[in-house]
Structure formats: structure tokens, C-alpha cells
Amino acid sequence: MRHQDLTPSTQDYLKHLLDLGEQVTPGRLAQHLQVKPPSVTGKLRHLQQQGLIQHTPYHTITLTETGRTLAQNIQRHHQLLTLYLHQVLGYSIEDAKREAETLEHHISEKLEDRLYALLGQPTEDLTGHPIQQRSSTP
Structure with a gap:
């Protein structure tokens, strides 16, 4: 799934x-x-x-x-999108979180990979929590 x-x-x-x-x-x-x-x-x-x-x-x-596994992958999308919106596009942290809430449901793993690479393979999100690792669905 x-x-x-x-x-x-x-x-x-x-x-x-x-x-x-x-x-x-x-x-x-x-x-x-x-x-x-x-x-x-x-x-x-x-x-x-x-x-x-x-x-x-x-x-x-x-x-x-x-x-x-699905929840972790969705959380990873949210974390990477929030970082991208804040660090690259200049959104405020709150606006980035709100926008990521909408976008997280619609990105592909290919886009996720690109965001991860573009952001320099971050290990922490904006709040200092570890970035979720992508997992394969059992």
C-alpha cells in the first residue's frame, strides 16, 4: 500500500x-x-x-x-516540505508547517528524494527532531 x-x-x-x-x-x-x-x-x-x-x-x-511505515513516510514528507518551504522559499515557520500539511499528501517519492538532496540530506527538522527515514511498506 x-x-x-x-x-x-x-x-x-x-x-x-x-x-x-x-x-x-x-x-x-x-x-x-x-x-x-x-x-x-x-x-x-x-x-x-x-x-x-x-x-x-x-x-x-x-x-x-x-x-x-506509512505514517513515518508521511511524516518525512512533512518534515522535508517544511524545511524546503522555510529555508529555500522563505516561508515563516508557521506558514511552512501549514503549507506542508496540504502538500504532504501529494508528493511522490521521486520529489521527496529531490527535496532531500537539495536540502543537503538533513538529519533534523526545524524543531530539532530527527528526519524520519523512508521505509518500505511490508
Whole structure:
């Protein structure tokens, strides 16, 4: 499965689950996304049917290996786009992050490779976090 096969909303859920780490509850995810818990419940069911998460109602949510790999790749896109928009195009950090939120869903691995090379193969994003390594989907 490729990230391009997923809706932007699905990609965002995966990325947010990765950001929140282990032991994520539906309530915590809803709060993080600033949405109502019932909308999270429906999306979680869909993610589970796609084999991207493991979740038992009223328990924590865990990314599957496929879900984690996709989330890491989406996060990498976001990190590289944010760096490019800020360092090369002169966007403010906040504007770069906002723009990257939209663009991250639509770039190819070829463009990702070009951004990575153009930026000098960065190891950290603008906040000092390590740049995610690209992973192959199992």
C-alpha cells in the first residue's frame, strides 16, 4: 500500500497516531485532533479494516507495521516540505508547517528524494527532531 492510495484524512490520522506515541486512546486522539469522539470512532473502524491499526473499543490504539511505515513516510514528507518551504522559499515557520500539511499528501517519492538532496540530506527538522527515514511498506 502506498500513501497516495489513502485519503488525506486517513494519512493525517496515521501521522497523528505516530506523533502521540504508544498507549493512545480514542479520547486522547479526538482531543488532539479537536474533533468529537464519535467521528474518531468511525475513522478508527475504517483504519482497522484497512489493516493500519489494531484497536479494541475502549482500549488503546496501536499502529500496525504497515500503518507505522506509512505514517513515518508521511511524516518525512512533512518534515522535508517544511524545511524546503522555510529555508529555500522563505516561508515563516508557521506558514511552512501549514503549507506542508496540504502538500504532504501529494508528493511522490521521486520529489521527496529531490527535496532531500537539495536540502543537503538533513538529519533534523526545524524543531530539532530527527528526519524520519523512508521505509518500505511490508
